[in-house]
Amino acid sequence: MSEQSTPLLEVRDLSVSFGGVRAVDGASWALHAGQTLAIVGESGSGKSVSAMSVLRLLPTPPATYDHGEIRFARQGDGAPTDLLRASERDLRRVRGGEIAMIFQEPMTSLNPVYSIGDQLVEAIRLHRDVRKGEARDIAASSLETVGISGAGDRLRAYPHEFSGGMRQRVMIAMALACRPRVLLADEPTTALDVTIQAQILDLIARLRDEEGLGVLLITHDLGVVAEQADVVCVMYGGRIVEVASVTELFARPLHPYTSGLLACIPKVHERQTRLVTIGETVADSEAFVVRSDQMGEARAWWPRHEAPDGVVVSDAPAGDSALVEVAPGHWVRVWRTGEAAESEHRFPRLSFRRPRATGSREAS
Amino acid sequence: MSDPHPNPAIDSPEPAQAGAVDPNEPGIVRDISRWQRFWRSPAGMLGLGVIAAMVLACLGSLPYTLGTPDDGTGGSDVPRYNAGVPREGRIPPLWWGHDETDIRRCMNAVRSDPEKLPEAQRIADEAGLTLDEAMALREGPVYRQLRSLWPRFLLGSDQIGRSLLLRVLTGGGISLVIGISAAMISVGIGTLYGALAGYAGGWVDSVLMRIVDVLYGLPYILLVVLIAVAVDGYTEDRITRSGVELSAAARTRIDVITLLFAISAVSWLTLARVVRGQVLSLKNQPFVEAARAMGAHPVRIFARHLLPNLVGPIVVYATLAVPQAILQESFLSFLGIGIKPPLPSWGNLAADGLSELNGYRSNWWLLLFPCLLLGVTLLALNFVGEGLREAFDPKSKGRA
Numbered sequence: 001m002s003e004q005s006t007p008l009l010e011v012r013d014l015s016v017s018f019g020g021v022r023a024v025d026g027a028s029w030a031l032h033a034g035q036t037l038a039i040v041g042e043s044g045s046g047k048s049v050s051a052m053s054v055l056r057l058l059p060t061p062p063a064t065y066d067h068g069e070i071r072f073a074r075q076g077d078g079a080p081t082d083l084l085r086a087s088e089r090d091l092r093r094v095r096g097g098e099i100a101m102i103f104q105e106p107m108t109s110l111n112p113v114y115s116i117g118d119q120l121v122e123a124i125r126l127h128r129d130v131r132k133g134e135a136r137d138i139a140a141s142s143l144e145t146v147g148i149s150g151a152g153d154r155l156r157a158y159p160h161e162f163s164g165g166m167r168q169r170v171m172i173a174m175a176l177a178c179r180p181r182v183l184l185a186d187e188p189t190t191a192l193d194v195t196i197q198a199q200i201l202d203l204i205a206r207l208r209d210e211e212g213l214g215v216l217l218i219t220h221d222l223g224v225v226a227e228q229a230d231v232v233c234v235m236y237g238g239r240i241v242e243v244a245s246v247t248e249l250f251a252r253p254l255h256p257y258t259s260g261l262l263a264c265i266p267k268v269h270e271r272q273t274r275l276v277t278i279g280e281t282v283a284d285s286e287a288f289v290v291r292s293d294q295m296g297e298a299r300a301w302w303p304r305h306e307a308p309d310g311v312v313v314s315d316a317p318a319g320d321s322a323l324v325e326v327a328p329g330h331w332v333r334v335w336r337t338g339e340a341a342e343s344e345h346r347f348p349r350l351s352f353r354r355p356r357a358t359g360s361r362e363a364s
Numbered sequence: 365m366s367d368p369h370p371n372p373a374i375d376s377p378e379p380a381q382a383g384a385v386d387p388n389e390p391g392i393v394r395d396i397s398r399w400q401r402f403w404r405s406p407a408g409m410l411g412l413g414v415i416a417a418m419v420l421a422c423l424g425s426l427p428y429t430l431g432t433p434d435d436g437t438g439g440s441d442v443p444r445y446n447a448g449v450p451r452e453g454r455i456p457p458l459w460w461g462h463d464e465t466d467i468r469r470c471m472n473a474v475r476s477d478p479e480k481l482p483e484a485q486r487i488a489d490e491a492g493l494t495l496d497e498a499m500a501l502r503e504g505p506v507y508r509q510l511r512s513l514w515p516r517f518l519l520g521s522d523q524i525g526r527s528l529l530l531r532v533l534t535g536g537g538i539s540l541v542i543g544i545s546a547a548m549i550s551v552g553i554g555t556l557y558g559a560l561a562g563y564a565g566g567w568v569d570s571v572l573m574r575i576v577d578v579l580y581g582l583p584y585i586l587l588v589v590l591i592a593v594a595v596d597g598y599t600e601d602r603i604t605r606s607g608v609e610l611s612a613a614a615r616t617r618i619d620v621i622t623l624l625f626a627i628s629a630v631s632w633l634t635l636a637r638v639v640r641g642q643v644l645s646l647k648n649q650p651f652v653e654a655a656r657a658m659g660a661h662p663v664r665i666f667a668r669h670l671l672p673n674l675v676g677p678i679v680v681y682a683t684l685a686v687p688q689a690i691l692q693e694s695f696l697s698f699l700g701i702g703i704k705p706p707l708p709s710w711g712n713l714a715a716d717g718l719s720e721l722n723g724y725r726s727n728w729w730l731l732l733f734p735c736l737l738l739g740v741t742l743l744a745l746n747f748v749g750e751g752l753r754e755a756f757d758p759k760s761k762g763r764a
Contacts, residue, residue: 057657092661096660103654109650113673126658
């Protein structure tokens with residue numbers, strides 16, 4: 001676990017607001033090549049806004065980027081560019097070319113009036129200096145890559161002739177046709193049924209491993225996280241409350257909200273008379289004491305609790321709370337009291353990758 | 365009861381799988397362009413054919429109808445559409461059965477025509493009758509001979525003996541020119557304006573749409589009248605200053621252009637709103653966001669992703685805008701702002717024809733033919749619009 005390797009994409013202290021309302025407050029995360037970073041959280045927790053902010057896709061106004069940096073290592077390994085301050089022109093080159101994005105709505109993410117081929121060719125020619133015929137060949141081969149057979153004919157089909165799963169494959173093909181290094185997947189499977197969901201996620205994982213793609217996976221499905229993610233960020237109320245490797249997070253959730261989320265997953269093998277809700281698990285303020293090997297005890301940050309005595313409000317975006325590494329590779333947001341206030345301001349840059357089951361994949 | 369035409373999809377031994385389309389199967393139309401799809405739509409082609417015929421007939425005949433008859437006497441400077449003599453007024457179409465009143469009208473026209481009177485007199489003399497007796501006959505060879513002297517109008521004549529055919533053709537030319545040009549101008553302005561407002565958003569949108577609101581707030585007739593009067597005043601002013609005397613044809617041209625300008629200046633407002641609304645909703649469509657995420661330039665997104673999706677509403681509006689412009693033209697002509705009387709348009713011909721309908725005696729042809737041509741043209745325009753809309757909508761049938 002080399003924490004020192006340079007991430008492809010690093011977000012530091014990002015704050016985004018919509019007309020005075022902070023949608024994302026001091027979010028920090030880092031994405032390495034060949035890694036899947038999952039951001040989980042409930043609706044409105046700021047996960048999609050974080051992803052959209054990376055490419056500055058949010059319309060301004062109403063959105064404003066208040067604070068932070070988005071460091072992206074551009075191709076040709078120069079100094080990382082801050083996408084938040086890059087010119088529109090540079091940004092357009094990054095969008096699609098180096099950082100691609102796929103969206104939640106495969107049904108409407110394709111323009112209904114153009115054939116699949118036209119749209120793929122357009123995407124390819126936006127970033128690659130190729131002739132039309134060549135672009136069509138690339139389009140056909142990228143359709144093959146995402147598992148659409150008979151690509152030559154499929155290029156001539158229109159979006160409405162495709163099912164949701166196929167459209168999402170087309171979106172992925174389009175996203176990957178320009179060989180980006182980062183894929184932002186904003187709930188790529190939410191609109192799809194479970195079998196298609198598995199296929200799409202496997203496809204993304206395969207491409208990640210083959211191409212060394214960094215994948216940012218936005219989801220609210222912990223099952224997907226357990227299967228796909230290497231590193232997980234849990235967001236609540238615009239703030240990241242916990243960051244850890246997927247194994248660590250599921251084995252030892254430290255923030256009560258995370259354990260609440262995990263407790264909510266219905267268990268197949270246990271008899272439950274009623275489903276657990278988050279409210280039951282996070283109401284108790286006593287549960288918010290995090291015992292840390294590095295800093296003793298700290299109160300985990302929770303917006304619905306009153307701040308404990310001695311909270312230090314700092315100038316940092318997240319103000320009264322800080323994301324602190326409470327165990328190696330395990331970060332939790334705690335109120336800024338005592339040691340938490342003094343601990344140096346660092347950002348989580350976990351490069352953990354779970355072992356890839358390459359052997360078993362080939363065997364099966 | 366046995367079905368003589370069994371459904372192959374049901375009866376074939378190997379039923380085709382639903383949704384499985386074999387692109388190599390003959391007879392399946394795939395990947396034809398939008399225009400090709402339009403060329404293959406029967407309704408669209410029918411409409412286009414009718415409009416083409418109408419345009420050809422009306423505009424093609426303009427040099428003739430606007431020209432002056434060269435009858436050797438050399439005295440006339442009245443253009444053909446306006447040439448007629450009152451004695452030949454209100455003659456029904458020549459193929460229509462004439463009743464007693466019509467016959468008397470025709471006979472009187474012959475009697476008061478100095479060129480035809482000697483011939484009629486000769487026919488009566490040969491039959492050994494006085495002219496009055498001969499003209500009172502309603503059958504026999506003498507009647508048929510006299511009948512050949514009657515004025516002949518294919519579509520009848522109006523109150524003062526002008527040929528309705530020539531007037532309808534001239535009027536059609538003027539109405540079509542004004543209708544189609546005004547619709548094109550208003551569609552052009554409306555689309556660009558609305559798309560700019562919707563796409564730019566923010567204060568640009570607010571300013572542009574408030575202007576539209578203000579123009580909408582004014583009664584549009586008032587607006588048109590103001591524009592027409594202003595342009596009229598301006599041209600008059602220019603003419604008196606330059607001291608150049610304008611020919612009647614030049615004045616007519618100025619009238620038509622003024623009318624065109626006035627109608628298109630007010631009729632783009634609706635389309636601007638419609639297009640803005642469409643752009644606003646399209647702008648938030650995921651595929652537009654996807655195009656942005658793909659790194660497409662805003663201009664490119666606008667031209668490639670927004671405009672083609674607007675074709676449906678624009679085409680529908682355009683086909684409706686043509687009849688609307690024609691109707692507005694006739695209304696303004698009625699108010700005396702637009703096409704001024706001796707010059708016909710379908711609108712003022714219909715208005716004239718309407719006044720000829722009465723309980724005592726209806727000169728129906730004066731109303732029927734202008735309205736028929738107008739109606740057929742408008743229907744054909746709607747067919748074309750429908751054909752275009754279908755062709756530009758990839759979800760419509762006509763594809764595999």
